[in-house]
Amino acid sequence: MPDRNLAGAEAVIAALPQPALLLDSAGRILVANLALRRSLEGGLLIRPGDEAARVFPAAAEVMAAALRGETPIAVPVEGGGRLRALPLGGAGAMILLEPAAGGSARLEILGRLAGGIAHDFNNLLGVILGASTALRRIAAQPEAAEELGAIEGAAQRGTALVRQLLAFARQQVMAPxxxxxxxxxxxxxxxxxxxxxxxxxxxxxxxxxxxxxxxxxxxxxxxxxxxxxxxxxxxxxxxxxxxxxxxxxxxxxxxxxxxxxxxxxxxxxxxxxxxxxxxxxxxxxxxxxxxxxxxxxxxxxxxxxxxxxxxxxxxxxxxxxxxxxxxxxRHDGPADSEPPPPVAEKRAVEGPVLLVDDEPNLLRVARFGLQQAGFGVEVAGDAEEALGRIEVGLEPCLVATDVAMPGMDGLELARAVRARHPGLPILLLSGYSASTVDSDLAGQGMHFLAKPYTPESLLAAVRKALGTA
The missing domain is CATH 3.30.565.10 (Histidine kinase-like ATPase, C-terminal domain)
Known part of the structure; x- marks a missing residue:
């Protein structure tokens, strides 16, 4: 697992109140959260790479079954609750120490974990889709087009899996x-x-x-x-x-x-x-x-x-x-008619688009796509850098920002920018649903685009937010 993905998984697990552990396909520990470390008697030290069976010897058989890809199994533990091992499709297993209440707590844990993993995975899929689209523009050989098609097909299948994870976590993007x-x-x-x-x-x-x-x-x-x-x-x-x-x-x-x-x-x-x-x-x-x-x-x-x-x-x-x-x-009243295509007042665009994301590769392919469409683009790797650029004189026509970033998040950045430049178009980018980000984005005049996005969907969202679509 690449370091960046491991860091993302560790951040999700660290937020869980219940003890949790990630194993690789050989049964070695990848990540153990603080709740797990505190629950172990005698201050047992857990290091990445340790055999998980050493930490939970009584559950060695259960973990081995999960690593073989068998259906989730749970065993009782002393003091109440259960230890559950979940297979992760041949990539390893997840171990959860469930409280005695069990069911609802477990689903909440899995929902939060699924939502967090989906967010990181959406960033990776966005890079794949954006880079393959960019390569199509410069690759003329039929063989290259065939290979790019395979890459895009795999990314689309990954996107479908992420939608499943987000739907399970009840964080799917909806247009009811x-x-x-x-x-x-x-x-x-x-x-x-x-x-x-x-x-x-x-x-x-x-x-x-x-x-x-x-x-x-x-x-x-x-x-x-x-x-x-x-x-x-x-x-x-x-x-x-x-x-x-x-x-x-x-x-x-x-x-x-x-x-x-x-x-x-x-x-x-x-x-x-x-x-x-x-x-x-x-x-x-x-x-x-x-x-x-x-x-x-x-x-x-x-x-x-x-x-x-x-x-x-x-x-x-x-x-x-x-x-x-x-x-x-049930809902009373008439059914909604098909929404007409939006008619936006065209207006001139002055200044560059300011792109903000802590994923460098995604930032790169997004910038390339907008530049190909004729936009000037400035980039920042986090909210603090973006806000600093604006404070020293940058006047963007629009701020397009990831929501989940270390430090100041994208929504906080948007509000800080709006305090300095009321009415500046804001486009929020996220692997979570719009309602999870904020329940009243439209009321605040902010736009939303779900990850993973293609260069074409990003361009369309930017134009819509600017009123030039």
């Missing part, structure tokens, strides 16, 4: 709208016959009148498609798949807040889920298809997205009938 539930299911159903194959019969049971829900349409489609693909695989290509809609009234004392809800059910007549597996079905990194390349993030992703919509997932299974049920808050 109010949609007609039944219509959204009908539109998706048009695409399903080819996905399901000739051996699976699709049945729709859509209760009228249709309810309305507030979702991100693309993420909503991802939820339904994920459940449909799981059902198809469970039926092994033959059977009946039923998608139904309905309603539910939730009263006080139930898990959900009281109110009126819309319900969607995806039911297959496959062999069913073993009873001992059902309680773990939404658990991240848990998979029964490890030998088929399963990551254990599919249903965890679904649950994360539905949670961001304000709803919850339920599952019922018996032989020949498994139902995944999505329960979402």
């Amino acid at each position: 709208r109010i949609v007609e539930l039944n219509e959204s299911v009908r539109q998706l159903a048009i695409l399903l016959p080819r996905l399901l194959g000739a051996g699976i019969v699709l049945e729709l049971e859509l209760e009228e009148p249709s309810r309305r829900i507030r979702v991100d349409p693309s993420q909503w489609d991802q939820v339904l498609l994920n459940l449909v693909v799981n059902a198809r695989d469970a039926m092994k290509g033959r059977g009946r798949l039923r998608i139904a809609t309905g309603r539910r009234l939730v009263l006080a004392g139930e898990a959900l807040n009281p109110g009126r809800y819309a319900v969607v059910e995806v039911t297959d007549d496959g062999p069913g889920i073993a009873p001992e597996i059902v309680p773990r079905i939404f658990e991240p990194f848990f998979t029964t298809r490890l030998d088929q390349g399963g990551t254990g993030l599919g249903l965890a992703t679904v649950q994360g997205i539905v949670g961001q919509f304000g709803g919850q997932m339920e599952v019922e299974s018996r032989p020949s009938a498994t139902t995944f049920r999505i329960v979402l808050p």
